[in-house]
Amino acid sequence: MVKGDELFADFSSFPAQAKLRELAASPLDLRPAGVVTPERIGAYRARGGGFDLLFFGQRLDEEVLNALQELADQSRAVAQFTAMRQGAVLNRIEGFASENRQVLHCSCRDVFSSRPREPQSAGQVRAELEKLRLFLTDLEQGRLITPQGEPYTGMIQVGIGGSDLGPRALYLALKAYARPGRRVDFISNVDPDDAAAVLGRLDLSRTLVNVVSKSGTTLETLANEELVRQAYRRAGLRPEDYFVAVTGQGSPMDNPRNYLRSFYMFDYIGGRYSATSMVGLVMLGFALGYDGVMAILRGAHGMDEVAQEGDLRRNPALLLALLGIWNRNFLGYESLAVLPYSQALVRFAAHLQQLDMESNGKSVSRRGRELAWQSGPIVWGEPGTNGQHAFYQLLHQGTGLAPAEFIGFRQSQYQQDLVIQDTSAQEKLLANLLAQSLALAVGQADDNPNRRFPGNRPSSILLADRLTPESMGALLALYEAKVVLQGFIWNINSFDQEGVQLGKRLANRLLAHYAAGRRGQPPPADPLGRALLEAAAVL
């Protein structure tokens, strides 16, 4: 087993820090004529895994870039990434109780060679993929049909957090490629209205239900599963003819009597990194077919390979990670706007919010010490051009600002377009994307102070040819790698989520008041909890 903890070094210990701090005192001014030139635009560009990363709009020059490369080298971020793929126990805090696990989401897609980086996990992944292939073949060849003898046409994914956000973002991104007559819906929130709204619009008699919970004990998922089971029974249907499970081996949900099929997820894959495990693939396989699933994996695997490249210019994930660190730790920006110019990526920012903020929203180093530096930013965003008609006002002219990552594709998915005023909609989309990055960078002077644009607002642009299963896999892996690489450099554990526990515990304390009432027991001795419920008038 690769250990990896000889790689745990504090962010403050890297020699490149001092130089970067010095350079950050007078970052490049992007506004004067002769700074953002055609030459700069052409030169500040990296490429890998099917994506181009244009970063002329960042407040840096070659000197900063070289120092960022030194920081990457000194932190041994890529070596840690390699160790991670090989099975190092990187989900841990030295000297304290922690999850103490390997981090092997990359194994989900390390299925294209006979020598995977970590053979044991890759073997388990292959076994699950084979189960999935059989399941999908049975559906397609009519061996697995409804009790009424018809094909299943729908699937409801029941899950929350990583079992919802990543899979949902991928489905919405790729539903242009869904097989005819197949649709997927999602139930995630404990809000009873969420389930009611979905169940109310579906023909349950032709709809599979995919329940996803690693532990088999996630409160929201269990509650929603039970709600859905009751809806099936009310409709005169037997849930066991419709329900499939994705869960940990041996979990309470690992029970063939309750499910048509079961697929396994493993402890070495965290929820927010699980979209390319069975957590996402069972549903995506239903929608896109097995070939679609394999294309996603191929794209992701390709980007994992690129993420092991040490040169910033040949590794978009590493460059994106370092640009983020430049903006966060040296220029002091607190948030990051992710702005896809593709309506299909409508939920990708929500996935990134979890991926990034749950991974890197940490205050303790992997050595168990309070951080003396900033970690992950607040991540938010919406698709453009919609956003241009909404919050971009603040991006351009607010007293606060957020560095931006634009994402775009050269061609549309549906290839249905229309030329108006001599340009197509896709051209309008791309022109707007590029124009925003330029506008943020260079700004504009004006005699009317209200029409002045301060400029110097950093942004990058990620571009690929077309949003397909393969490029979506690559984009997903690119951001996974970015987040993980940043965590390595900040010396934090990007793989646990202790910060969700306190709220859960306090919620249970409040629920005890309701439960006691329903059981006819005396209320708990908890004056603070009681006061809260009473002040809210919900008891």
Added chain:
Amino acid sequence: MVKGDELFADFSSFPAQAKLRELAASPLDLRPAGVVTPERIGAYRARGGGFDLLFFGQRLDEEVLNALQELADQSRAVAQFTAMRQGAVLNRIEGFASENRQVLHCSCRDVFSSRPREPQSAGQVRAELEKLRLFLTDLEQGRLITPQGEPYTGMIQVGIGGSDLGPRALYLALKAYARPGRRVDFISNVDPDDAAAVLGRLDLSRTLVNVVSKSGTTLETLANEELVRQAYRRAGLRPEDYFVAVTGQGSPMDNPRNYLRSFYMFDYIGGRYSATSMVGLVMLGFALGYDGVMAILRGAHGMDEVAQEGDLRRNPALLLALLGIWNRNFLGYESLAVLPYSQALVRFAAHLQQLDMESNGKSVSRRGRELAWQSGPIVWGEPGTNGQHAFYQLLHQGTGLAPAEFIGFRQSQYQQDLVIQDTSAQEKLLANLLAQSLALAVGQADDNPNRRFPGNRPSSILLADRLTPESMGALLALYEAKVVLQGFIWNINSFDQEGVQLGKRLANRLLAHYAAGRRGQPPPADPLGRALLEAAAVL
């Protein structure tokens, strides 16, 4: 005409500033036992317009609250709100070219008395409402039917920015109350895939199209309208049997030959404040019926009345505005998380993003001077409990943090629920909401540094009985009033959006390269634009 500009005073000029700055040097520590007590929870509560605002979780005491009340009084925020409703020309910058308009979105709902605050606009609003009533009655009584003699069952809203976000957020919030057999879809993005995805799943022969653009020249909307018209023609349908328009009187879209019906919007209502104008109401009326529309207006009007209350404790909008200013200007937080515990509010944060960031993302005062203080925060958020399984990690344990506004309802919409482990899903939802606010405030000590919660992270809770058309109207108006009141106090123009112009201009510059190619003209002399298109490999 009420002038209102005698009310333009700089934020830095208010005497309460000094006291607030002094108090902010040692804000209340929420963590020690004996600070967040049952008494505090009960006492730090305001009420109005059907909403309770619990703010025990803010870092303030009575002294701060009194100073915030002084700031509210000294800024004459409520007097400006009243002047706004009476027709003062508040959309302006003194001494510089500006839109120079009244701000009369509140007139949209000032239709419940014989003495509206601003009679001329209220008269125009009533006339449009009457046209809407007739339109809806014609649909219901079968006078307005498809050429095939069937009722219309769907509507596509084509709009962008304020013609999309607010209306869409309201529709999703209220679709539990939609009339049977009526659904609404939305096309907003210039992304051609957005339109293709929507058009691909609808029966156009029974679907109305509502095109919304005040100027009748919004690029995205015109392009999408044309895409949709072509789809109708391809399906053998005449667009003029299906299309209705919401636009400014005299705009290029104000043409009865192209539309079944036309409804007007007015210059004195900005896009992001237009959800309760015909921009939202034509579509909402189709979905909910005229009674539903009137209920929304009643709720909004009620909150507008409450927003004229001078006492913080009796005016949730004003209190929310001042709590925001305390956190932004005195405690220094850059962003605001809005976290509705209701899946139906899934797009409400996106609407608020526009409402708040486009209104208050400004750097120039109403006197045309550079601000010497911070203005609007970055606003973002997703529904809980989903968010708890996603980004809450950072809210609790990140090195950065964001003040939070939780929104909840005591009862569910569908009233379909299930008791599991002696509590209902709605109780779980509420318990989680309340627990999060408490957890953020008090934190938790632990021997394991990774399980420590620093606490002292500010939040408020907004609660109403149930998400209905009326309470949704009130919630919408509450946030509109909050944003406007903050703008008054910061002395900025919350009603223009000059910051969107530069990007538009640069996009047109890039589009000229495509258009020249298509017209067979020589390319424009624009080396920077050309370099950008070439670096992106999109030319």
